[in-house]
Amino acid sequence: MSRQYFGTDGIRGRANSEPMTAATALAIGAAAGRYFRHGRGTHRAVIGKDTRRSGYMLETALTAGLTSVGIDVFLLGPVPTPAVGMLTRSMRADLGIMISASHNPSHDNGIKFFGPDGFKLSDEAEAEIETQIEGGGPLVEPDQIGRATRIDDGRGRYTEFAKTAFPKKLRLDGLKIVVDCANGAAYKSAPEVLWELGAEVIPVGVRPNGFNINQDCGSTDTRTAAETVVAHGADLGIALDGDADRVMILDETGRVADGDQLMALIAGRWADEGRLAGNTLVATVMSNLGLERHLEGRGLSLMRTAVGDRYVVEAMRANGFNVGGEQSGHIVMRDFVTTGDGLIAALQFLAAMVETGRRASELAQVFETVPQLLQNVRVAAGTAPLQDAAVQAAIAEGEARFGDRGRLLIRASGTEPLIRVMGECEDEALLAEVVRSIADQVSKAG
Template identity: 60%
Template sequence: MRKRYFGTDGIRGLANGTLLTPELALKVGQAAGRHFLNGGHRHRVLIGKDTRLSGYMLEQALTAGFTSVGMDVVQVGPMPTPAVALLTREMRADLGVMISASHNLYQDNGIKLFGPDGFKLSDADEAAIEAAIDEAVPLAASAAIGRARRIDDARGRYIHAVKASFPEGARLDGLRIVLDCAHGAAYRVAPEALWELGADLTTIGAAPDGFNINAECGSTHPAGLAAKVRDAGADIGIALDGDADRLILVDERGEVVDGDQILALISRSALVSGRLKGGAVAATVMSNLGLEYFLEAQGVGLLRTPVGDRHVLATMRAHGLNVGGEQSGHLILTDYSTTGDGLLAALQVLAVLVAEGRPASEVLRLFQPYPQLLENVPVSRERLLDHPGVQAAIADAEAELAGRGRLLVRPSGTEPLIRVMAEAQDEGLVRRAVGQVCEALRAAA
């Protein structure tokens, strides 16, 4: 059944738009709170957020919803999404909430929910909460209304946990790093963690004002980071996104390194050290064929999933894997975290740099990517992919790519777009395939 509120990664939309309003946040708090009220203990929900202006509004509305059904609320302020997942589990909370629209600009926001185990909610839990949002939820008696409090040591707890993933005794002394925090949730924790490990650190994108999150900075806009790395003569650049669950790198030459190359490095490191579980890695259908062939040469399988880190994680859990990720920079390392964590993944890369003593441009180029082209086509109506002209164009492109590459056409889970991607050794073939499908989509729109 199609969900009305939840998308591929929680509830997301324009703040104060037609969907994401304080009224909805209040109802989500009440519905989710009632769903997780079980047992005789005092119930608790932990709420974190990124730095966008609407976070204050949604935080208070959610708090009102949770407390009205009898749940205590712990507010931790601006904190990365993986920190909320970690703290939910460590503080024995019944539920965790992250208020963020990830890599989107400040106008958007979202609500992500985590269960007591620190993992994102199952489809069944989301469906149950959806059903309750539009119903009258029983409120707590006056004496049973929840309490809300803000805690100040959450940042230190997360920094300690992330640093624990770094090799014992290793340090970052002498390593010149430029860090872009995207004016987002990690603007304090990420610089502190790297400084404590001894890095020679230059930080950009660490002055949030409620409006500048992800604005021409962070993992989706690494050009500024690349320029800074070159100007500073740095060894590596690290770019996080607004809620710090993504990682994109820049080598010492100022060249961008995507999630596929990072996944290749972390996978090889885990394989060599005997830490890779399940004999395979999980990645989405968007990951480059070059990654697949690199892993195959290492004797490691690649299990492809639909786009979305929740699909990657589901495959990892089903097959007993501990490494997975997306080309966009979501890296999931379940030995340390229950969700994507950009800072944690960066530390795994930095550990290899320190151990090997080679430039980032050498360490982070493990395979030659196949030419790949992705274009986004705005859509104004549903079921555009069912149009006969679009289906014919897709069939023609697939026939031309058969045996030489692949085509992927899919609707975005977060925006009104259809994404068209092709890859093959022949770059001209890639451009023709994407072009003809996009042309058909625009003609049918």
């Protein structure tokens, strides 16, 4: 069946527009509750959210839908996405829900689902929930309606859990760390964890007002964090996104290291320690060609998946691998978490700094990247420009011009009406020319 609601990472859209309306959220909650409710007895869901104003509306609507089909709901308030995955399993819930549009602006919102094992749902499970959204279903009898309870210690549980990912023998004493929380879900938990581990913490993006999430801050706009690192003479900068499942690392000069560099560091260190399962790192088709070459040079393998941390995790689970992620900063370490966790990934980098005594700039650039260019082309909803003959011809021509010197990846975004045109090539002039040519054709067709 076609996917009307679910994209690459749950359901997402502009708040108070379909499907992010209160009425549809109520139907989504009821559908998810029916899917996870098996027979009589106690069933429970946990709901977390980031700091968007619309989160109140969606939280209430989802709660109404879930309780109407007999699910008890536990409301966590603002917590990182990985906290919801962890607490779903820890609290023996049947499902977990995170209300967040991740790195998107405040006017967007989204709904992400976790199963009882703390992992995001499969395509098959999402398809079944979609059929129930459209088809509806019975409500429970009055004496079976669920109840809603607000949980006050959800953030505290997560902060204590996050600290267990940092080696017990180590401390962050003497390190000055800038942490940019994007005015999002980790605005309290991330500074707490770093301070409790001994660091001097300089927080940025910790004053959410419902509308400033990801605004001029966070992992998608690291300028403020970089300026703060330099101004305060900090040893490191950590930039999270709105729901804290992504991270970018900034060295003491303000230079940014993306998810590919962080994965290379973690995979290499874990391989040296005999901890990297299958000597394989899992990443998406978006990860830089330089990462692949670096791993090959170390005798390690790179498995590529479709874009989306959910697909990375599925490949990791299917093959028994324990480290994976995305260039965008989703880093998944199955030894600790079931989904991307920006803070726990940052703690792995900090552990490397403490153990080696090296500066961030000496650790953050693990390999030389192949020049990469990404151009996003906005298209009209409902159009399919990638099926256009002229677009296909432009792609074929670009691939022929690159030959063995690079690669192309052109795909539709799973969360926005965009076509993403990405190319990698050691010849930067050729790279710019090919990407521009394809993007122009996509724009004409869309």
